[in-house]
Amino acid sequence: xxxxxxxxxxxxxxxxxxxxxxxxxxxxxxxxxxxxxxxxxxxxxxxxxxxxxxxxxxxxxxxxxxxxxxxxxxxxxxxxxxxxxxxxxxxxxxxxxxxxxxxxxxxxxxxxxxxxxxxxxxxxxxxxxxxxxxxxxxxxxxxxxxxxxxxxxxxxxxxxxxxxxxxxxxxxxxxxxxxxxxxxxxxxxxxxxxxxxxxxxxxxxxxxxxxxxxxxxxxxxxxxxxxxxxxxxxxxxxxxxxxxxxxxx
Ligand code: 6PG
Numbered sequence: 001x002x003x004x005x006x007x008x009x010x011x012x013x014x015x016x017x018x019x020x021x022x023x024x025x026x027x028x029x030x031x032x033x034x035x036x037x038x039x040x041x042x043x044x045x046x047x048x049x050x051x052x053x054x055x056x057x058x059x060x061x062x063x064x065x066x067x068x069x070x071x072x073x074x075x076x077x078x079x080x081x082x083x084x085x086x087x088x089x090x091x092x093x094x095x096x097x098x099x100x101x102x103x104x105x106x107x108x109x110x111x112x113x114x115x116x117x118x119x120x121x122x123x124x125x126x127x128x129x130x131x132x133x134x135x136x137x138x139x140x141x142x143x144x145x146x147x148x149x150x151x152x153x154x155x156x157x158x159x160x161x162x163x164x165x166x167x168x169x170x171x172x173x174x175x176x177x178x179x180x181x182x183x184x185x186x187x188x189x190x191x192x193x194x195x196x197x198x199x200x201x202x203x204x205x206x207x208x209x210x211x212x213x214x215x216x217x218x219x220x221x222x223x224x225x226x227x228x229x230x231x232x233x234x235x236x237x238x239x240x241x242x243x244x245x246x247x248x249x
Contacts, residue, residue, distance in 0.1 A: 010233040013241040017047060017199040020235045021054040031140055032063050038139040039129050041073040044086035045144035047197035052093035065100040073141055074153040074182040075108035085110055114170040114179045122167035138191040145198050149206050149220025153180035156219050185224060192230045201239040208243025
């Protein structure tokens, strides 16, 4: 069976990026409202920023944040107060505005040597998360997709990193050369739920290729996401979904 049309892959299309933020935040609240701790990996990117604003504005008082444990799927090799830091973005747009205990926040230390930090963070995931099939299992991993088809910091130029046999590794941005610490395929595909948040017409062609399994789609790390025992949901705005009519019509 073609996994692209696998029953555990869902496609949700919203009229606007704010529509995605509202729809996703609602799903986030449902996930985070159970009695048990939930382990969630955040990402950088423009759509997550909008989601963070929405969670902070509309759900600061209604999500039981003390049961939420936050991690990151990737981080740029910069200090936590750098404008490029994914942690800083989350802190400004979400963490500083919600009643979450400091002890529930597990940031990637972008200021450390990336290879040393990739090892340390892999150990953090091993220590903090429940395990399944020999690897840590997130309740939810939030991902974006770059215009080149990258996800987390797994770039098409470094195809082999997806299969890297550890929880975390170091990716290199193909244009800027910036080092980034990133989770790998074994962690992404071990999650209970993976959510892609993708907006804008610039992403439409790659979204369509991944959806239909056409063109060079296999070279885009985003196309490799296929949770073994979990669900994958693509949250798209109509611009990003315009190539997958009738869903995006
Ligand atoms: C990062 C991300 C990265 C991002 C995509 C999409 O740290 O940059 O985690 O994978 O999600 O590049 O970013 P946009 O939503 O801004 O296009």
